[in-house]
Amino acid sequence: MRAEGGPAGGPVDPSAPLVLPAAAIPPAPWIEPPLDEQERELAERDLFREHREIALGARVAVFAAPGDGAGAAGRAGGASGAGAPGAAAVGAFAVHQDLGVVGPLKLPAGFIWVGVAGQRDDALYAATPEGALHRAADVHAALRPDGFELRGSVPGATAWDAAGGLIAAAAGERVSVSADEGRTFTSAVVAPGKPVRAVLVRPDGVLVARVPAEAPSHGRPAPPGRAAPPGTFVSSDRGQTWARSTFQPRTLERAGSWIWNGDPDCPAVLSRDGRAWTRAAPANLLYDLPPFGLALSLSTTIIAQEAGARRSALVPPAPEPPARGAAAVGREPQCKEGGLGLTGIGEGGGGHGGCEGALCLRLDFRQPPPTRTWLAAFDDGLCDPARVPPGGKCAAHLVRPPTFAVVDQRAGAVTPVAAPEGCAQPVDLRNAAGVGVLVCRAAGGGAALFVRGAQGPWRAEGTHAIPADAIKRIIAAPDGTLLLLLERMRHASAPQREPLQALVRSPLPLGAPQAWRRVVVPDGVAAMPAPGGAALLASSPAASAGGRLDVSLDRPGHPVLALARGVEVSQNLMRIEVHDGRVRVGVLPKPAPELRGEPWYTRDERWHVLTHGGELVPEAPPPGTPADARRFGPAGR
Known part of the structure; x- marks a missing residue:
């Protein structure tokens, strides 16, 4: 099937890479570049x-x-x-x-x-x-x-x-x-x-x-012990x-x-x-x-402790005087009793779920690269244990929200900040491109969004009709376009899949009204931000079992632009993104029948680009590109 949306006027070479329309919104003023490879170690420090x-x-x-x-x-x-x-x-x-x-x-x-x-x-x-x-x-x-x-x-x-x-x-x-x-x-x-x-x-x-x-008294050193x-x-x-x-x-x-x-x-x-x-x-x-x-302790996970007594200068109080036989007198002897016996808790490792064709795009869990500014939460939130139902989470019933922090990862500086006004129940915190996005449970239901960068206060950016705890990941385009991908209850390979949903933020100043919009993609398998507040949307008809791919572009203030329909998929598609105005896809070849047991991670994933003719063809690397970089390129590492 041929791709749609090519440039107007003149013949179109169907084998040429598809080029997206130019962005109508300039880059965001608050963007921070990713930390370089050496500096990324700073982002891992406690x-x-x-x-x-x-x-x-x-x-x-x-x-x-x-x-x-x-x-x-x-x-x-x-x-x-x-x-x-x-x-x-x-x-x-x-x-x-x-x-x-x-x-x-x-x-x-x-x-x-x-x-x-x-x-x-x-x-x-x-x-x-x-x-x-x-x-x-x-x-x-x-x-x-x-x-x-x-x-x-x-x-x-x-x-x-x-x-x-x-x-x-x-x-x-x-x-x-x-x-x-x-x-x-x-x-x-x-x-x-x-x-x-x-x-x-x-x-x-x-x-x-x-x-x-x-x-x-004898002047000689005492024996050891x-x-x-x-x-x-x-x-x-x-x-x-x-x-x-x-x-x-x-x-x-x-x-x-x-x-x-x-x-x-x-x-x-x-x-x-x-x-x-x-x-x-x-x-x-x-x-x-x-x-x-x-x-x-700092993390992006909202953690709370039960309100109540803490170990302090008053608690526990000094014990009662000893009963007969319980007093400690004289020099302290060597302890001969057993220890408290602290035991570790092991965690089992997870495996890599199976997928087929275009449905593998759902397994893309890449996180944005770290930047100098990182928004995090201290583990000092408090909940009322009497309000937490059996099996419930303490952090879902806060009586005091956690203290947040603006962290300068390059300087190692931490500035505590209070939760934004109107956010009594923070649920999720995400970072991308130098800005933190805080998701709070709104009083009337839904998710209230607040954003904050290296400078300035929290800024409210509206309440949205989505579950506050449904955010799966955040993704950023180079110009500051943000996309919050929502979690789905049913697996992508289920016969009746839920539509893919996302919130997309245009690269506007923080606190700008109507910065976010909701995108719903029936049969959706992926959504990625694109410059100018756009969203690249990928879907695969349920009847194709991952064998077909549709690609479209959702732009603010424009109808959805179909880029390609019915693209034949014979290999596993692992990632999709916009790079230099082109749509490219990470393709993982399926193993030969005699190698079906080969682990998925031992095979080479290679970049392909979407053409005007609706095909995925190998991306031509720039001249002089090392062999390893020919597989993923700078954006895929």
Whole structure:
């Protein structure tokens, strides 16, 4: 069957490649080019992979990477360190129980410690090497360059901690404690002649300090595994007096209200009375609570957590004093009990579904190449578990939408942004050509679309009569024309196929009215964006079982233009696109009968172009093209 829509006037060579009409709309002003091959590795980085919790309050936690400037002072477990070469300068971020992800925080330059304390609100504190203490009233203040105000100081301080209404600093053999937001400090000697290496503060005012271990009386080194642990001292009166602890753990750390040995197999926790240590507090009381850090992850998948308690400075609370036989006393022995036993979860691999002829176009799952700007969502959305039906998804019943982020993948910078007004239930987020498309469930049904680029706010672009969760993929043309392909319930090879549906966006400025239009293709097998807001549509009559192909062009403000009808298909068509104004198709030859068992991926896919005569002929590569590039070309790799 001959192709239609050739140039007007003069004879048409049926063997010549079909050339599409010129675009009537100029390229979009917001397009970003794809990252080059070397830069594409940047798009695969987890920008928060190195972040660790460096401060924890009642409702907020602070996270930083080693390269963000935080030292290990005041962290008995040594949560942060000196720096990591090549680490992205994302900066410190906070996760707030009510606000979600907030950042990057403007912490004082060269800070060695960050803490959270406050009787009513979680104020942020930061200490610098000279012992100066700075305070920000809340996470909002910590976002400003002038948000941290200088308070008091503890010269020579080498370790800090804060909880409840107290801030403590260790300098030499003394621990200094402030109960007035760091304005003034009172100090006391912990153990005469012994420098304090770490100090931990519990929200109820109990403090624990660590000093170096006693040297063996005989002067010889202790045998391996039998060395004395560092000395542990406890204060139950806000640091005014100190007493040697009845239990001497090998390691010591604070997790919320727990001051414990950090061993989930053989836990020993300082009890509520601030004197006795108990072994009756199982570690799952701590680990079963979700940490704030779960929210500090970026993806385009809308993920939510159940609203409720988080592991914080108050939860879980310090355990009750031990019953008889459950106390931990003396030096901590080697743990002989079994572990918690974490098991991995395997995933089965998927196969490649079978297809025939033109129906294989439905298996084209290519994603747009990454660009410098990437719109993503933090995992900090919240749902009400009481509203989630059995088997339902938490993210479909949000009480707080996630915080979104504009990511500069080249600079490694993350800017959190709120969900757009009018989007209480975000469902899907897609990226292409430097713009993010957010799909939200509209109040009256359908899908509300919002777009955002590297600059400017979210912009609403209408509500469309499609299921909000029906987006299958996003595709972009070089000029910024976008196409959202919708998922179909029935397989393309079913006897009665659902029509292919897509939303097409013309390359207009973001927020332009009527930028999107809906396209419906009976018997459709593929839809691809074309310059000027057009859509290249491919269909295959159900009766042909993939043996025939129809191609047409849908342009804004024009009737659908039929390009070719009844194109005979004898091989498997794997992809279709517009390239340099021509329609080209990736053809995968069918194996010979004696090679039917050969895997599909071992055969060569080659580009063909659609001619005026309605045939698919091999594309002639430019002179000097390497052999490998002759198969796919620059757009197919």
